[in-house]
Amino acid sequence: MTAPDGPEPVLEVRGLRVGFDVPGGRLPAVDGVDLTLRRGEILALVGESGSGKSALSMSLVGLNRGPRTHVSGSVSFRGRELVGASERELRKVRGKDVTVVFQDALAALNPLHRAGAQIAETIRAHGDVTRATAAGRAVELLGEVGIAGPARAARAYPHQLSGGMRQRVMIAMGLANDPAVLIADEPTTALDVTIQAQVLALLKRVQREHGTSVLLITHDLGVVAEVADRVAVMYAGRIVEQGTRDEVLFHPQHPYTMGLLGSVPPLDGPVPARLPAIEGSPPTGIERPTGCGFRPRCAFAHDACGVRPVLRRRHGATDHLDACVLTEKTRAGVGG
Numbered sequence: 001m002t003a004p005d006g007p008e009p010v011l012e013v014r015g016l017r018v019g020f021d022v023p024g025g026r027l028p029a030v031d032g033v034d035l036t037l038r039r040g041e042i043l044a045l046v047g048e049s050g051s052g053k054s055a056l057s058m059s060l061v062g063l064n065r066g067p068r069t070h071v072s073g074s075v076s077f078r079g080r081e082l083v084g085a086s087e088r089e090l091r092k093v094r095g096k097d098v099t100v101v102f103q104d105a106l107a108a109l110n111p112l113h114r115a116g117a118q119i120a121e122t123i124r125a126h127g128d129v130t131r132a133t134a135a136g137r138a139v140e141l142l143g144e145v146g147i148a149g150p151a152r153a154a155r156a157y158p159h160q161l162s163g164g165m166r167q168r169v170m171i172a173m174g175l176a177n178d179p180a181v182l183i184a185d186e187p188t189t190a191l192d193v194t195i196q197a198q199v200l201a202l203l204k205r206v207q208r209e210h211g212t213s214v215l216l217i218t219h220d221l222g223v224v225a226e227v228a229d230r231v232a233v234m235y236a237g238r239i240v241e242q243g244t245r246d247e248v249l250f251h252p253q254h255p256y257t258m259g260l261l262g263s264v265p266p267l268d269g270p271v272p273a274r275l276p277a278i279e280g281s282p283p284t285g286i287e288r289p290t291g292c293g294f295r296p297r298c299a300f301a302h303d304a305c306g307v308r309p310v311l312r313r314r315h316g317a318t319d320h321l322d323a324c325v326l327t328e329k330t331r332a333g334v335g336g
């Protein structure tokens with residue numbers, strides 16, 4: 001468990017906003033996010049599709065820059081500001097200190113280069129090593145991420161590898177320079193259940209053995225339950241709840257988190273034909289509700305929800321924050 005005064009922060013996000021220019025205005029994909037990733041923890045960022053998880057994670061290392069993308073606020077990696085940093089500075093950080101593993105390994109890997117060569121290139125881009133040393137290290141890394149026959153996998157082209165193998169190649173590449181932070185964006189979504197479990201176990205081992213901090217982006221609460229130390233729940237561009245895995249999963253405070261948990265298939269027993277879903281859908285356009293973004297879908301909506309809520313600590317909880325203006329007592333009165 002991680003207390004607020006636990007391991008030091010490696011990545012501190014403050015007031016982060018990401019807006020995309022779209023026909024008719026600016027879409028607030030990330031709308032003022034504060035988030036702290038501490039050394040050696042796995043922090044899961046969860047939320048429905050479109051809640052802004054990818055926009056947030058990409059903007060951490062300047063991967064979504066462009067004339068129609070507006071990023072403001074602060075992202076500090078061990079005291080170094082990354083928002084507004086030059087492309088040259090960011091390149092030094094990416095692939096070395098803060099690396100990103102994407103969901104779609106096939107799209108992220110270069111189809112024309114062998115897997116081992118791609119890993120070796122990442123090593124050589126950030127360190128003064130010979131080609132032969134980098135190639136040898138690439139094979140070692142493939143072995144470390146659990147590929148049997150790593151030398152053969154190193155010689156393969158991405159399309160010759162299975163989905164699970166490609167995802168491991170991506171993770172090996174992400175680990176090549178022993179990063180402080182690994183950002184994994186839905187790393188197991190495309191994989192079948194057995195391979196998914198193996199990749200999650202791998203992330204856990206990396207965290208334990210290398211002290212790597214992992215920001216794990218997922219919409220899958222089963223994945224969260226499996227590996228996360230802490231959880232941040234995102235809705236319509238904002239963090240609505242954050243805390244240790246057990247606090248968030250077993251004592252959710254925000255009605256959105258409660259709804260998400262209600263939508264999860266039971267761990268034992270038959271899965272119902274239709275899972276209960278949260279009524280309605282998240283806002284996707286440029287217009288956002290005033291005050292709490294979840295208000296239009298919330299069973300407890302109240303006049304008080306018209307003001308923008310801030311994340312605050314629950315009474316008595318050390319590391320559990322939520323952005324619902326209502327207390328448990330009020331909610332019991334309104335919707336209960």
Ligand SMILES: Nc1ncnc2c1ncn2[C@@H]1O[C@H](COP(=O)(O)OP(=O)(O)OP(=O)(O)O)[C@@H](O)[C@H]1O
Nearest residue numbers: 020022027029048049050051052053054055056284
């Ligand atoms: N380049 C872009 N231009 C315009 N709008 C975008 C762009 N990228 C993302 N968006 C919009 O920003 C919002 C947040 O998208 P984002 O991909 O970050 O959500 P997500 O939570 O990662 O969803 P998913 O789980 O489906 O990947 C969405 O409404 C999306 O349509």
